[in-house]
Amino acid sequence: MNKEQLGSLILTSQETMYHIAKTMLYDDTDCADAIQESIVKAFSGIHTLRNDRYAKTWLIRILINECYALLRRKKSLIPTEGIEVEQSELKSEDYSDLYEALCRLPEEMRLTVTLYYMEGYRVKEIALIQKTTESAVKNRLLRARKRLRRELEDVEV
Amino acid sequence: MRLENMQKEFPKMPEELHEMIEKEVAEQLKTPYVHGKKKNRYRKVLIAAAACMTLGCCVAAASGQPAFRKWLSLLGINQKAAEELIDIEPEAIYEEKQPLLLIREVYLDGTKFIFRAEAGAGAGFIPLESKDHALINGTDCLVEYFRENPEGSGYYEGCIVVPEKLEGETLRVEMKLYTKSGIRDFKFEVEISDDHLSASRDIATHKILLESGFAEVQELKLAPSSQKLKLYYEFFGTDAERLCKLYGRGFYKIRDSHGNTLDSLYGMMVEVADRSSDGQGNWSGMVTLQMKNFDISSDEMIIIPYEPEYDSEGKVIPDSETVQEELAFSISLQ
Numbered sequence: 462m463n464k465e466q467l468g469s470l471i472l473t474s475q476e477t478m479y480h481i482a483k484t485m486l487y488d489d490t491d492c493a494d495a496i497q498e499s500i501v502k503a504f505s506g507i508h509t510l511r512n513d514r515y516a517k518t519w520l521i522r523i524l525i526n527e528c529y530a531l532l533r534r535k536k537s538l539i540p541t542e543g544i545e546v547e548q549s550e551l552k553s554e555d556y557s558d559l560y561e562a563l564c565r566l567p568e569e570m571r572l573t574v575t576l577y578y579m580e581g582y583r584v585k586e587i588a589l590i591q592k593t594t595e596s597a598v599k600n601r602l603l604r605a606r607k608r609l610r611r612e613l614e615d616v617e618v
Numbered sequence: 619m620r621l622e623n624m625q626k627e628f629p630k631m632p633e634e635l636h637e638m639i640e641k642e643v644a645e646q647l648k649t650p651y652v653h654g655k656k657k658n659r660y661r662k663v664l665i666a667a668a669a670c671m672t673l674g675c676c677v678a679a680a681s682g683q684p685a686f687r688k689w690l691s692l693l694g695i696n697q698k699a700a701e702e703l704i705d706i707e708p709e710a711i712y713e714e715k716q717p718l719l720l721i722r723e724v725y726l727d728g729t730k731f732i733f734r735a736e737a738g739a740g741a742g743f744i745p746l747e748s749k750d751h752a753l754i755n756g757t758d759c760l761v762e763y764f765r766e767n768p769e770g771s772g773y774y775e776g777c778i779v780v781p782e783k784l785e786g787e788t789l790r791v792e793m794k795l796y797t798k799s800g801i802r803d804f805k806f807e808v809e810i811s812d813d814h815l816s817a818s819r820d821i822a823t824h825k826i827l828l829e830s831g832f833a834e835v836q837e838l839k840l841a842p843s844s845q846k847l848k849l850y851y852e853f854f855g856t857d858a859e860r861l862c863k864l865y866g867r868g869f870y871k872i873r874d875s876h877g878n879t880l881d882s883l884y885g886m887m888v889e890v891a892d893r894s895s896d897g898q899g900n901w902s903g904m905v906t907l908q909m910k911n912f913d914i915s916s917d918e919m920i921i922i923p924y925e926p927e928y929d930s931e932g933k934v935i936p937d938s939e940t941v942q943e944e945l946a947f948s949i950s951l952q
Binding site: 464465471472475476478479480489492493496497500501509512514556557558559560578579589 | 631634636638646647716723739768
């Protein structure tokens with residue numbers, strides 16, 4: 462893959478990148494930081510991509526790693542229990558109940574939900590992206606649906 | 619409200635973020651690659667709208683180019699033949715429930731089995747290493763290499779020298795890998811096709827008459843990934859020692875039927891056995907050559923011995939050779 466092809470991939474994947482960053486980070490400024498850092502890293506590491514078929518998966522992984530890195534940095538600054546978004550923070554924007562409920566799920570679980578329901582990835586692909594097994598992905602989806610059902614009584618999940 | 623409709627419920631991407639991404643991509647495209655380059659956070663560089671329009675015309679990202687491309691590029695003229703033997707996303711069957719590796723691509727010809735795999739759930743975070751022997755269909759084989767590439771990526775490449783005679787419809791590989799928790803088995807099976815099995819060919823042992831002697835082709839195996847030639851020489855008469863020295867030193871120009879010429883001095887593994895005399899004036903020698911770029915579709919392999927010149931330290935001076943065209947001989951590959 463050359464730089465132009467990577468550029469094209471990023472431009473066509475920007476909504477996906479935002480959805481993933483937004484799922485993991487919530488704050489738009491953090492999302493912008495993580496996405497920008499990912500773009501720089503993708504271009505500088507383009508030689509490490511061995512198979513163009515996995516270019517998007519590769520790009521998403523870079524972004525997920527950046528999101529984790531950003532969360533770690535934030536966590537080291539403000540010690541908190543877990544990395545779930547606080548309720549007060551959630552109410553700061555006019556977001557839908559579903560998105561807010563999603564943000565209250567454990568991080569790995571909400572990423573799985575976004576990849577599956579927002580981005581249409583298959584279980585097998587999500588397992589690859591999240592470096593886990595297909596059964597773990599299925600379990601996360603099952604538990605996520607249960608939790609969301611509990612949180613939002615009117616959500617048909 | 620259903621999760622399937624989450625698109626509608628999810629926050630919309632802010633316009634500023636779209637602009638930031640387009641700017642960053644345009645910036646990266648005009649910046650020459652520098653290893654380890656630091657990012658420029660929120661650059662103030664404005665881009666021409668034309669840059670985005672150009673990007674829109676770019677080729678789609680997923681072109682399906684094989685992951686073995688770096689390795690393939692080393693195969694030179696045989697690259698295309700090798701490409702056809704790569705199986706992307708093979709249906710690998712694993713023995714373990716949580717395999718250490720997930721096979722992503724495989725390559726097989728009559729000489730080598732090469733695979734690319736991704737660390738599985740059972741791999742942990744410590745880079746895996748392999749024992750230098752593995753079993754292929756129950757036969758002990760040399761693991762030529764097994765490494766994480768690039769380091770820290772979680773992707774591994776392995777190359778195993780396959781047994782002489784490979785049969786059946788599946789290839790069963792049994793490896794022993796060093797993990798954090800000790801040595802663990804990694805066993806998998808992949809399907810193999812007739813294309814894989816017929817990808818290499820062996821030229822039958824035969825003798826070729828030379829001036830005052832003969833060359834015997836003891837082994838000649840042609841595969842896209844490598845070509846091996848084992849030659850035995852025997853010379854008689856007054857000139858036997860000189861000829862044996864000339865042919866038996868392993869300095870050759872090797873030409874195919876299309877006129878491409880390789881030099882055994884570059885990119886080949888050359889093994890030369892001690893030349894010996896039977897005490898009656900007859901001399902013999904043996905040379906084994908392992909090469910990568912000889913055109914396997916060639917009708918013949920022309921061996922042209924040459925005499926190099928050496929510098930004061932005994933090193934061969936490149937391009938100083940006297941090529942002995944008149945002593946060339948041809949091995950038929952038909």
